[in-house]
Amino acid sequence: MPRLGAAADTTDIYTFEPELLSTAQCMGDACAICHVRWPRPRHALGALPDGSEVYGCAECAGIAAAHDAHAGEPELAAR
Numbered sequence: 001m002p003r004l005g006a007a008a009d010t011t012d013i014y015t016f017e018p019e020l021l022s023t024a025q026c027m028g029d030a031c032a033i034c035h036v037r038w039p040r041p042r043h044a045l046g047a048l049p050d051g052s053e054v055y056g057c058a059e060c061a062g063i064a065a066a067h068d069a070h071a072g073e074p075e076l077a078a079r
């Protein structure tokens with residue numbers, strides 16, 4: 001088996017732990033990251049192990065995307 005970097009096999013789908021989310025977050029009624037319910041989160045951030053999609057607000061979706069693009073860089077404060 002070829003040797004891969006630790007983050008080399010990440011996929012587009014991030015799996016959330018249902019135990020870490022509220023019911024509203026699991027149902028897609030609240031942002032999976034910041035719990036905001038309004039405006040209703042519409043950006044799929046990932047999925048639960050059972051395949052249900054988990055949603056986030058635009059702001060958190062942007063953070064997640066930026067974090068993805070800069071994986072390994074600790075500069076979360078840059079904007």
Ligand SMILES: [Zn+2]
Binds near residue numbers: 033034058060
């Ligand atoms: Zn959010």
